[in-house]
Amino acid sequence: MSHEDVLNPKHMPHDPEKATLEGKNKFLAFWFFLGGETVLFASLFGTYIALNSSTAGENTPEHLFGLELVFLMTMMLLTSSLTSVYAMYHMKNHDFRKMQTWLAITVLLGLAFLGCEIYEFLHYIHEYEFTFGSSAFASAFYTLVGFHGGHVLFGLSWIVTLMIRNQKRGLNLYNAPKFYIASLYWHFIDVVWVFIFTVVYLMGKVG
Amino acid sequence: MSTTAAQKGGLGAAIWDYLTTVDHKKIAHLYLVAGGLFFLIGGLEAMLIRIQLMKPDNNFLAAGLYNEMITMHGTTMIFLAAMPLIFALMNAVVPLQIGARDVAFPFLNSLGFWLFLFGGLMLNVSWFTGGAPDAGWTNYAPLSTTSPGHGVDYYVMGLQISGAGTLIGGINFLVTIVNMRAPGMTYMRMPLFTWSTLVTSTLILFAFPALTVGLFLMMFDRMFGAAFFDVAKGGNVIIWEHLFWIFGHPEVYILILPLFGAFSDIFSTFSKKRLFGYSAMVFATVLIGFLGFMVWAHHMFTVGMGPIANSIFAVATMAIAVPTGIKIFNWLFTMWGGQIRMTSAMLWSVAFIPSFTIGGMTGVMLAAAAADFQYHDTYFVVGHFHYVIVGGVVFGIFAALHYWWPKMFGKVLNEKLGKLAFWPFFIGFHLTFFIQHFLGLMGMPRRYWVFLEGQGLEAGNMISTIGAFLMAIGSVIFLINVVYTAVKEKKADGDPWDGRTLEWTMASPPPHYNFVQTPLVRGLDPLWVEKTEGKEGMTPAEPLGDIHMPNASILPFTMSIGLFIAGFGFIYQTDDKTWLVASVIGMAITFGSMLTRSLKDDLGHHIHKEELEEDIKKGVGK
Numbered sequence: 158m159s160h161e162d163v164l165n166p167k168h169m170p171h172d173p174e175k176a177t178l179e180g181k182n183k184f185l186a187f188w189f190f191l192g193g194e195t196v197l198f199a200s201l202f203g204t205y206i207a208l209n210s211s212t213a214g215e216n217t218p219e220h221l222f223g224l225e226l227v228f229l230m231t232m233m234l235l236t237s238s239l240t241s242v243y244a245m246y247h248m249k250n251h252d253f254r255k256m257q258t259w260l261a262i263t264v265l266l267g268l269a270f271l272g273c274e275i276y277e278f279l280h281y282i283h284e285y286e287f288t289f290g291s292s293a294f295a296s297a298f299y300t301l302v303g304f305h306g307g308h309v310l311f312g313l314s315w316i317v318t319l320m321i322r323n324q325k326r327g328l329n330l331y332n333a334p335k336f337y338i339a340s341l342y343w344h345f346i347d348v349v350w351v352f353i354f355t356v357v358y359l360m361g362k363v364g
Numbered sequence: 365m366s367t368t369a370a371q372k373g374g375l376g377a378a379i380w381d382y383l384t385t386v387d388h389k390k391i392a393h394l395y396l397v398a399g400g401l402f403f404l405i406g407g408l409e410a411m412l413i414r415i416q417l418m419k420p421d422n423n424f425l426a427a428g429l430y431n432e433m434i435t436m437h438g439t440t441m442i443f444l445a446a447m448p449l450i451f452a453l454m455n456a457v458v459p460l461q462i463g464a465r466d467v468a469f470p471f472l473n474s475l476g477f478w479l480f481l482f483g484g485l486m487l488n489v490s491w492f493t494g495g496a497p498d499a500g501w502t503n504y505a506p507l508s509t510t511s512p513g514h515g516v517d518y519y520v521m522g523l524q525i526s527g528a529g530t531l532i533g534g535i536n537f538l539v540t541i542v543n544m545r546a547p548g549m550t551y552m553r554m555p556l557f558t559w560s561t562l563v564t565s566t567l568i569l570f571a572f573p574a575l576t577v578g579l580f581l582m583m584f585d586r587m588f589g590a591a592f593f594d595v596a597k598g599g600n601v602i603i604w605e606h607l608f609w610i611f612g613h614p615e616v617y618i619l620i621l622p623l624f625g626a627f628s629d630i631f632s633t634f635s636k637k638r639l640f641g642y643s644a645m646v647f648a649t650v651l652i653g654f655l656g657f658m659v660w661a662h663h664m665f666t667v668g669m670g671p672i673a674n675s676i677f678a679v680a681t682m683a684i685a686v687p688t689g690i691k692i693f694n695w696l697f698t699m700w701g702g703q704i705r706m707t708s709a710m711l712w713s714v715a716f717i718p719s720f721t722i723g724g725m726t727g728v729m730l731a732a733a734a735a736d737f738q739y740h741d742t743y744f745v746v747g748h749f750h751y752v753i754v755g756g757v758v759f760g761i762f763a764a765l766h767y768w769w770p771k772m773f774g775k776v777l778n779e780k781l782g783k784l785a786f787w788p789f790f791i792g793f794h795l796t797f798f799i800q801h802f803l804g805l806m807g808m809p810r811r812y813w814v815f816l817e818g819q820g821l822e823a824g825n826m827i828s829t830i831g832a833f834l835m836a837i838g839s840v841i842f843l844i845n846v847v848y849t850a851v852k853e854k855k856a857d858g859d860p861w862d863g864r865t866l867e868w869t870m871a872s873p874p875p876h877y878n879f880v881q882t883p884l885v886r887g888l889d890p891l892w893v894e895k896t897e898g899k900e901g902m903t904p905a906e907p908l909g910d911i912h913m914p915n916a917s918i919l920p921f922t923m924s925i926g927l928f929i930a931g932f933g934f935i936y937q938t939d940d941k942t943w944l945v946a947s948v949i950g951m952a953i954t955f956g957s958m959l960t961r962s963l964k965d966d967l968g969h970h971i972h973k974e975e976l977e978e979d980i981k982k983g984v985g986k
């Protein structure tokens with residue numbers, strides 16, 4: 158049997174992402190990778206918590222943050238997680254078109270989120286002269302939230318690449334794991350944001 | 365396949381073969397050569413340090429150069445010598461020990477190597493561009509944030525790149541061991557080297573990201589005007605210390621655990637006994653890995669964390685001595701009553717036991733927080749960590765190289781020369797470092813450029829330097845042995861040591877698909893199980909059939925070189941913003957390669973049954 162036949166079986170299995178050894182390996186490796194990413198963000202959160210009151214007499218969290226925009230961003234990202242679940246649901250039912258549609262919606266929500274974040278940063282810089290080097294708090298804030306934003310950007314590019322690459326040929330056992338782990342990545346980014354929302358914005362406003 | 369292509373095409377083709385290879389056995393060679401080279405560079409730096417400290421008020425190295433020398437010695441030895449040499453062993457051995465044809469991600473395996481290499485090159489380029497990093501291998505702020513020139517920037521970028529490679533390697537081995545074991549190879553039948561690779565990889569996964577973050581913060585402060593460690597703007601220098609040691613302490617166990625595994629396999633083979641207390645050994649390895657994350661602040665007793673934190677970390681640190689002790693006794697009991705063969709591998713292993721135990725004992729002394737106020741930052745600490753790292757890690761690497769050399773290169777290292785290398789190194793090691801404990805207790809601080817006359821430190825330092833020369837002699841004899849063996853020794857067969865585990869079931873070196881047929885594992889020490897039943901080799905777990913193998917690729921190399929170029933851009937954009945062009949080009953190369961990887965399917969290729977039958981006729985299958 159050639160590769161083509163193996164990767165495009167007549168009856169797609171129920172879990173196409175884990176049907177091959179390569180798929181199983183990717184699946185497991187990606188969970189491990191997310192374990193490492195957890196430590197990465199934990200270190201960034203630790204740094205932020207240690208420095209969030211080190212404002213050097215400049216802007217404080219309370220002074221800066223407005224919860225309206227951040228709430229909107231939270232909603233967008235949470236919804237995008239849900240839409241990526243729909244996409245994976247359709248993948249498991251082997252409905253490639255619907256999967257692509259839901260992924261596209263996910264990407265749009267992600268882009269909107271990213272737009273808001275860029276707006277937010279620019280706002281701080283222009284209205285408050287709150288820049289990367291203003292204070293230790295500023296550095297920690299931009300680094301933590303910026304790392305998350307960088308992850309969003311990478312996730313978006315990744316999903317879009319996969320969508321374009323496989324547009325014509327549809328789902329098979331070679332690309333199913335790729336779609337699946339990209340969506341795992343997306344969920345992870347979402348979970349991190351929930352923590353940022355709580356630790357940075359809510360606690361910043363209240364504390 | 366690729367090997368035959370190399371034979372036909374001469375040198376150019378051979379180089380191309382190694383640049384693109386995804387074969388774990390060849391990647392092991394790459395790690396070995398690169399790690400070995402960095403070991404020599406680091407060794408040279410050590411010799412220069414010892415010459416400077418040979419006599420009081422010496423002026424052999426200028427003060428600034430001395431700082432660069434100690435920084436680069438530590439950084440090189442840990443990140444660029446010990447780590448890659450360990451990865452060389454893991455690559456050479458682990459897939460064979462679990463009955464796999466390659467690692468889970470051959471492409472990433474190659475990427476991990478090239479990232480490490482370019483990170484290491486980056487660090488060492490600093491010697492030629494106006495000065496190496498000089499803030500110690502621990503790179504504490506604000507010493508590092510205020511260090512003039514670009515030395516520390518090279519430290520940051522070099523370690524960031526090579527650290528990414530290590531992380532990738534760790535994940536790769538985790539998945540390989542979890543998913544790729546042959547039928548019957550249950551967890552509790554895995555050789556100890558494989559077990560310790562599994563635990564080490566877990567440590568890498570959870571420890572390295574803390575370093576990644578620390579390096580990013582340092583990079584942002586030094587290159588992009590952030591204020592993490594700038595006290596005037598509310599920064600806090602202790603954050604670096606925490607992040608560094610949250611990584612750094614697990615790192616020392618990342619270094620030693622794989623060698624613990626190698627020693628276990630070696631003791632068992634050369635005592636002709638199964639490992640004493642196998643399950644206790646596994647348990648101890650896992651426990652050490654776990655506790656390794658709970659103790660980082662023992663490096664910071666004098667920072668001012670307060671008596672409660674100090675006490676907690678002191679007790680946690682001392683607790684590690686318990687699983688370590690379990691291991692020491694199990695090795696001794698493995699040898700007890702065995703038919704011991706004192707090969708070179710065994711010699712290094714036996715020498716390891718008392719040497720490492722001394723290091724563990726001084727470790728427990730250091731763990732007593734109140735006493736550590738005296739020891740901290742003196743030569744006592746230098747003595748301690750060289751006893752564990754040289755007496756443990758370096759002895760282990762020598763032992764493991766002697767043991768697995770035939771599997772890696774098809775020839776047994778000359779035994780006479782092997783022992784001849786051992787003795788000067790062993791004696792030199794104790795001469796160099798034992799006396800350093802006393803120098804420390806007498807008050808000699810570490811990292812000082814000179815010591816003064818008439819304080820009783822002359823003799824000790826002289827002895828230490830003499831020892832260092834003996835170690836250098838031992839290392840050179842080992843190198844001579846490598847060349848001598850390559851030229852003079854005859855080919856070894858598949859199982860030169862009367863081995864017990866799967867790596868000894870096929871030819872030396874193995875065919876590039878490792879196993880003609882995946883073996884069926886029927887117990888701990890699977891080959892020994894078959895031998896005791898009078899069988900020639902393993903029972904196959906599958907019929908003879910086509911084998912699926914991964915394709916070679918140049919992309920790992922280009923991805924890494926992209927980051928290398930980008931690194932220079934980041935370093936020099938602080939002088940002149942046009943350097944950002946280099947960063948953009950470098951990142952474009954890296955991301956372009958990633959994109960290519962994503963867009964182009966890589967389905968691998970098949971080795972057909974007919975080819976395998978040919979190979980079996982030639983005797984490869986044994």
Ligand code: HEM
Nearest residue numbers: 616620662663685724727728730731740741745749752753
């Ligand atoms: C029983 C086991 C061990 C204990 C209790 C222990 C304890 C300690 C303590 C308390 C320190 C800090 C001393 C100070 O700076 O004042 C220290 C330093 C160090 N230890 Fe250990 N250790 C143990 C095993 C190891 C092992 C196995 C390794 C490496 C393979 C290692 C490598 C190091 C290094 C590199 C340093 C110095 C780092 C530096 O400041 O540059 N230790 N150890």
Ligand SMILES: [Cu+2]
Nearest residue numbers: 613660662663
């Ligand atoms: Cu430690």
